[in-house]
Amino acid sequence: MKHYDRSRKLCEWERLDEWRNKVRASLAANESSRISPFHLLSLPGISAAEQRQCADLWLLARLAASQAERDDLAFQFVGPARPKIRLGYLSCDFHDHATAYLLVEMLEAHDKDRFEIYAYSYGADDGGDMRQRLLRCFDRFVDLSELSIADSAKAIHADQIDILIDLKGYTRGTRTEILTYRPAPIQVNYLGYPSTLGGDFCDYIVTDPYLTPPGSAADYSEAFAYLPDSYQPHGRHAEIGKxxxxxxxxxxxxxFVFCCFNQAYKIMPEIFDVWCRLLYNTPGSVLWLLKNASAKGRLRNEAYQRGIVPDRLIFADELPQIEHLGRLGLADLVLDTAPYNAHTTASDALWVGVPMITCAGDTFPSRVAGSLLRAIGLDELIATDLDTYYTLAHDLANCPEQLADVNRKLAANRLNTPLFDTLAYTLHLEALFQAMWRRHQDGLQPITIESH
Incomplete structure (x- = not known):
């Protein structure tokens, strides 16, 4: 699937049907170990069940290769009882990264009387302000970047971590394979990867009832750990630049400025068709996108083929987070992608007061923006099909009074609804961790748990 990975980054859409058929043929033949599960998240028409099957198959060869080493280690968990639950957060993104911006205020809010929190980092130390801020969050910060997968697992086990929380899944730079060695008695899939990890090495996935309704449990190898509102944290003190x-x-x-700052690989032809219809039927409007040197010309050509003058697509440079949030307020309406929604870019838009519309699907990545909108009381901006999505966006762009009503509601809800309530979010997440730990101590298997 290397060709597909390249094509999606370039917004080359001609072979999408061919790629989807190849994926399904590989799944049917149980031979998808070469297809990264991450690639399926943005491929239209792929179900959550197929995403799980791909994750399960992806693991087979990797588990076979490490079987002897894992058997030799066979970690046991018989450490002394401690007054605090010891949490370990595993990632390569403890620096200036979207995941860090989402997490940092939650980490700072952790109850140090009930929890010890450790960081296990295998990413670069950029020496920046976010890295320094994160270092202050943790009781212990461990750099695993020079260690092998097995030695990393040994280090985590030696620290007697009670709950190991993976923040990467199958995204770029991942070393989630560490979890297959079972260095901690409870292992959790959280925030960084919007789907199942497959296999049997991860006990829970932190989610919410909108993202993964109870009826979808068979599509996930992990038990659901339900937060009451949105699964995603976001600080309420994130600085917005001038x-x-x-x-x-x-x-x-x-x-009118339509905006989408999602990565280019999330833009699919069906959603781009809708965007071009909106531009055509909203005179004077533009579409503001994140600059991608490889995809820029392609997207402008696709717009031209749909009757849109290419210079109505405006491309924004990458900026530091504070400056980015400052400019984001210039947008009138954020247009979400499907089937892979905006994540950090969605909550950032809502934080600076720009409304967003989304088209919810049936998979985790296709329901993230809807989860955020529900948590801020804007359910009316969630469409269930592209026709409704178009109508919502068109009406907001062409009816100033309607857009003003939405803007007033967003402003009123911004600090009075759960989405940006970091302290309440942290308490709910900690309640889930405590429930996981109690079940483990009682010798019970993971099941769906909730925090109210």
């Missing part, structure tokens, strides 16, 4: 001007950002002084 509001830029339209001229500074290359935007027209007048006209």
């Amino acid at each position: 509001l830029s001007s339209r001229v500074e950002q290359g935007l027209p002084e007048h006209g």
Whole structure:
């Protein structure tokens, strides 16, 4: 699937049907160990059940290769009872990264009287402000970057971690394979990967009832650990830079600004068709996208083929987070992608006060934006099909009074609904960790648990 990975990053869509058919043929033949489960999250028409099957198959060869080493280690968990639950967060993103921006206020809010928190990092130390801030969050910060998978597992086990929390899944740079060695008695899939890890090495996935309804449990190898609102944390003290001007950002002084700062690989032809219809039927409007040197020309050509003058697509440079949040307020409406939704980019937009519409599907990654909108009381911006998505966006773009009503509601709800209530979120997450630990101590298997 290397060709597919390259094509999706370039927004080359001609072979999507061929790639989907190849995936399904491989799944049917139980031979998908070469297909990264991550690639299926953005492929239209792939179900959550197929995503799980791919994850299960992805693991087979890797588990076979490490079987002898894992058997030799065979970690046991008979450490002394402690007054605090020891949490270990595993990631390569403990620096200036979207996951870090989502997590940092929650980590700072952890109850140090009930929990010890350890970081296990295998990513770069960029020496930046976020790295320094994260270092202060943890009771212990361990750099695993020079260790092998097995030695990393040994280090985690030696620290007697009670609950190991993986923040990467099968995304770029992952070493989630450490979890297959079972260095901790409870292992959790959290935040970084919007799908199942497959296999039998991860006990829980932190989620919410909208993202993964109870009826979808068979599509996940992990038991559901339900938060009451959205699964995603986001700080309520994230600094917003000085509001830029339209001229500074290359935007027209007048006209409606549709915006999507998702990565180019999430843009699929069906959603792009809708965006171009919106541009065609909203005179003077533009579509503001995140700059991608490889995909920029391709997207402008696709717009031209749909009757849109290419310069109505405006491309934004990458900026530091604070500056990015400052310019984001220039957008009038964020348009979500499908079937792989906005994640951090969605909550960032809502944080700076820009409404967003989404089209919810049946998989975890296709319901993230809907989860966020529900947690901020804007359920009416969730569409269930692309026709409704188009109508919602068109009406907001062409009816100033309707958009003003939504903006007023977003402003009123921003700090008065669960989405940005970091302290309440942290308490709910800690309640889940305590429930996991109690079940383990009682010798009980993981099941769906809830925090109220």
